[in-house]
Amino acid sequence: MPLLHELPEAVLELLEKPRVAVLATVRADGTPATTACWYGLQDGMILLTVYANARRLPNIRRRAHVALTILDEDPYRHVSVSGPVARMWEDPEMEVMNLLSMRYTGEPWHEREPCVSMLVEIERWHAYGVLSDGSDHGPAS
């Protein structure tokens, strides 16, 4: 699977921006669910954290595969990624939320609520309006 640093530079540059992403999971009944979320980049993967009581957590435990779309300031430039959850861990101290809060707001996160954090491999990706040569679709998108 491609790691982040193997993506085209323009795609990576967009992903590095602290843009609010839209995350999709799949419910028990097989229907999709979306919500907005923060994300980060770590170990060549997408870093996510969710509250332990979030509705999307059982979705992810059941089908450990998610998809995200990140719209740039100009929403006609966007990147979508999807892939399996490579690692998931209890995060009672909200260490990942704190990292993401620093990334998005420059401030630490003060709340302490049990969270679950995870790293998502980039199995597929596609981009639109991002690559100058027009070859916006990743090989496995």
Place this chain on the structure above:
Amino acid sequence: MPLLHELPEAVLELLEKPRVAVLATVRADGTPATTACWYGLQDGMILLTVYANARRLPNIRRRAHVALTILDEDPYRHVSVSGPVARMWEDPEMEVMNLLSMRYTGEPWHEREPCVSMLVEIERWHAYGVLSDGSDHGPAS
């Protein structure tokens, strides 16, 4: 199922803006896929159109249920909706794309490529940062 006009006014106001949405479908292997899209509001439902050769079309034909999240200019205000496809029709003249192009750009759509258009019922919804009383979650979200 709630129709659009039964949603709280602030939620409907956000949906009425021509914001680029993120659409989720479910692939044959049960994993979620996301992409950016235009949408409209018609007959109390969400109006979508996709190219007949788009990868998401077989996903929707297989599982006729989609989810969308719409981020406001302030992305900490957002609305997510999901529900079954109530009606789907061949749209070879891109009538819906033309409608959506007028909504988003004020200009008609000049291309002619076979499309498939659809209306999506709002079975579940949730909002964040939108409702002044803090009750941002819809009853069936």
